[in-house]
Amino acid sequence: MARQARQRGRRASGAGRWPVLGVALALAALIAYVGWVKLEPRRPVAELAHPITALGRDSTIDVTLRDVGTGLAWSRIEIERNGTTTVLASARYPAETWRGSGLHETAISAPLAALGGALGEGSATLRVFAGDYSWLRWFRRDSALLEAPFAIDLTPPTIEVLSPQHYLKLGGLDFMLYKTAPDALRSGVAVDRYFFPGTAGLFADPAIHVAFFAVPQDLDAKTAVKAIAEDTAGNRREVPFHAVVKPRAFANRTLDIDDPFLARKVPEILDASRLPTQPDLVAGYLYVNRTVRQNSEARIKEVTRTSAAKPRWDGAFLRQPNSAPLAGFGDRRSYRHDGAIIDTQTHLGYDLASLRQAPVVAASTGTVVFADYLGIYGNAVIIDHGLGIFSLYGHLSASTVTPGQEVQRGDTIGRTGETGLAGGDHLHFSVMLYGVHVDPVEWWDGKWIRDHVTAKLEQYPRATATATRDE
Ligand SMILES: [Zn+2]
Known part of the structure; x- marks a missing residue:
C-alpha cells in the first residue's frame, strides 16, 4: 500500500512538472529555430x-x-x-x-x-x-x-584610311587599307546597316589592316562609307572616306510559275528543309520564296562569319566552263502565276547553264565551309577564299566535297542539277563578302583583281611570317 501511495505521489508531482518542462522545451526549440534562422553565418x-x-x-x-x-x-x-x-x-x-x-x-x-x-x-x-x-x-x-x-577609357581608337582611291559600282565591292590603334577590338567598314570587318597580320606593320567593303545592291549608290574602330571600353571612331560608287539599274524580269513546277518543287524543298507540307501549292510556294529564302540567307551568314586571314584566291575566278548566263546579279524578279504577280524577289547571283549534270569547278583556291542542302539553293557548296570572300554553287545534283576540304582553282566539286528553287538544270553562282552577295563579274576579271586588290597589297612591305604566303 505504502509503495502504491508513493508511486501515486510521484506520478502526481511528475504530472505537475510536465507543462513547465514542455514550455521550456518548446521555448528552447523556438530559440534554437530562431537562432538557426537568424544566426546563419553565410554572407552575401x-x-x-x-x-x-x-x-x-x-x-x-x-x-x-x-x-x-x-x-x-x-x-x-x-x-x-x-x-x-x-x-x-x-x-x-x-x-x-x-x-x-x-x-x-x-x-x-x-x-x-x-x-x-x-x-x-x-x-x-x-x-x-x-x-x-x-x-x-x-x-x-x-x-x-x-x-x-x-x-x-573615354578615347575612341584612331583609324586612318591609307588607300587613297576607291571606285566601285552599286552591288560590287572594293578593297581598302587602314591603320588602327592596337586597342581596337573591332574595326572595318560600315555601310548603312552592313559591317565588313577588317583583317590584320598581312603586313610588317601590324597596325595596317585590309578590308573588302561593298555597297550592296539594296542600298542607294550615295550611301556613305565609313571606316570604324571600336575598343573594349565601347568607344567608337567613325571616319567617312571617299568612295566613288557608280549607280546602276538592275534588270526587271518576270518569271512564269506554273502548277507542275509548284507541284514538283514545293514538296521537295519543304521536305528537304524538314518543314511541314503545305496543302495549298501557291501558299507553299510563297512560304518557300519568302521564309525559306530568308532562312537560307541566315544560314549563309552563319557559315561565312569567319574567313581565312589571308588571300587564298589564285588570280581571276574561273567561270563555269562552256556556260551561258540565264540570269544576272541583282535581277528584280516578279513571279507570275495564272496571270497575276504573286511575289517579287531579287536574284543574288549568276545562273549559268551548260549540259545537264555538267561538272562544277571551284572558281578559285580555298577551303570548303559548307556542302549540304541549303533551302532555295538546293544542294550547295560554299568555299572560303579568304578576307571574307566566299563563292557559292547552288542547285547541284551532287557534290563531291566535304566541309574542311581544301580545293584548288578548277577542281571538280560536284555536278549541276535542279535541286532547290530551280526550273531546270543550271548552276547558281554567287560571290559573297561575309555572306553579303556581290556582283561576281569583277572576280572573273583578272585586271580588276590586280588593280583593285593586288596593287594595294603591294604598297606596303608584307609580314615575313609564313601565315601570309599563299598556298
Ligand atoms: Zn540563281
Missing part, C-alpha cells in the same frame, strides 16, 4: 556579369548579388578614383517577415555615366558591399564582397 556573395578591364562613357557595371538564408538587406557599389570614393549605386531591400527580405538574388546594372562630370580617364577600383538580415551582421566588418581594378 557578389559576382560581375562581365569583365570590366576597360570601361567607357556608355559602359555599365553589372553585378549579381546572392544570399542564402535571410536574404539581402542592402547593397552599395563604390568607385574609387585618385583616393576619392563615389557611390555609383545603392539600394535597401526591406524585410518582408521576421526572417528577413527573402531576396536571395538580385542583378544590379549601374551605368558609369551616373558618375557624370566626375568621370575622368585613368585607373579606378570597383568595390561592392552588401549585407543580409543575419544577426551576425552586427559582428561583421563592412568589407567589400568584390574588389576589381579597371581603367576608364
Whole structure:
C-alpha cells in the first residue's frame, strides 16, 4: 500500500512538472529555430556579369548579388578614383517577415555615366558591399564582397584610311587599307546597316589592316562609307572616306510559275528543309520564296562569319566552263502565276547553264565551309577564299566535297542539277563578302583583281611570317 501511495505521489508531482518542462522545451526549440534562422553565418556573395578591364562613357557595371538564408538587406557599389570614393549605386531591400527580405538574388546594372562630370580617364577600383538580415551582421566588418581594378577609357581608337582611291559600282565591292590603334577590338567598314570587318597580320606593320567593303545592291549608290574602330571600353571612331560608287539599274524580269513546277518543287524543298507540307501549292510556294529564302540567307551568314586571314584566291575566278548566263546579279524578279504577280524577289547571283549534270569547278583556291542542302539553293557548296570572300554553287545534283576540304582553282566539286528553287538544270553562282552577295563579274576579271586588290597589297612591305604566303 505504502509503495502504491508513493508511486501515486510521484506520478502526481511528475504530472505537475510536465507543462513547465514542455514550455521550456518548446521555448528552447523556438530559440534554437530562431537562432538557426537568424544566426546563419553565410554572407552575401557578389559576382560581375562581365569583365570590366576597360570601361567607357556608355559602359555599365553589372553585378549579381546572392544570399542564402535571410536574404539581402542592402547593397552599395563604390568607385574609387585618385583616393576619392563615389557611390555609383545603392539600394535597401526591406524585410518582408521576421526572417528577413527573402531576396536571395538580385542583378544590379549601374551605368558609369551616373558618375557624370566626375568621370575622368585613368585607373579606378570597383568595390561592392552588401549585407543580409543575419544577426551576425552586427559582428561583421563592412568589407567589400568584390574588389576589381579597371581603367576608364573615354578615347575612341584612331583609324586612318591609307588607300587613297576607291571606285566601285552599286552591288560590287572594293578593297581598302587602314591603320588602327592596337586597342581596337573591332574595326572595318560600315555601310548603312552592313559591317565588313577588317583583317590584320598581312603586313610588317601590324597596325595596317585590309578590308573588302561593298555597297550592296539594296542600298542607294550615295550611301556613305565609313571606316570604324571600336575598343573594349565601347568607344567608337567613325571616319567617312571617299568612295566613288557608280549607280546602276538592275534588270526587271518576270518569271512564269506554273502548277507542275509548284507541284514538283514545293514538296521537295519543304521536305528537304524538314518543314511541314503545305496543302495549298501557291501558299507553299510563297512560304518557300519568302521564309525559306530568308532562312537560307541566315544560314549563309552563319557559315561565312569567319574567313581565312589571308588571300587564298589564285588570280581571276574561273567561270563555269562552256556556260551561258540565264540570269544576272541583282535581277528584280516578279513571279507570275495564272496571270497575276504573286511575289517579287531579287536574284543574288549568276545562273549559268551548260549540259545537264555538267561538272562544277571551284572558281578559285580555298577551303570548303559548307556542302549540304541549303533551302532555295538546293544542294550547295560554299568555299572560303579568304578576307571574307566566299563563292557559292547552288542547285547541284551532287557534290563531291566535304566541309574542311581544301580545293584548288578548277577542281571538280560536284555536278549541276535542279535541286532547290530551280526550273531546270543550271548552276547558281554567287560571290559573297561575309555572306553579303556581290556582283561576281569583277572576280572573273583578272585586271580588276590586280588593280583593285593586288596593287594595294603591294604598297606596303608584307609580314615575313609564313601565315601570309599563299598556298
Ligand atoms: Zn540563281
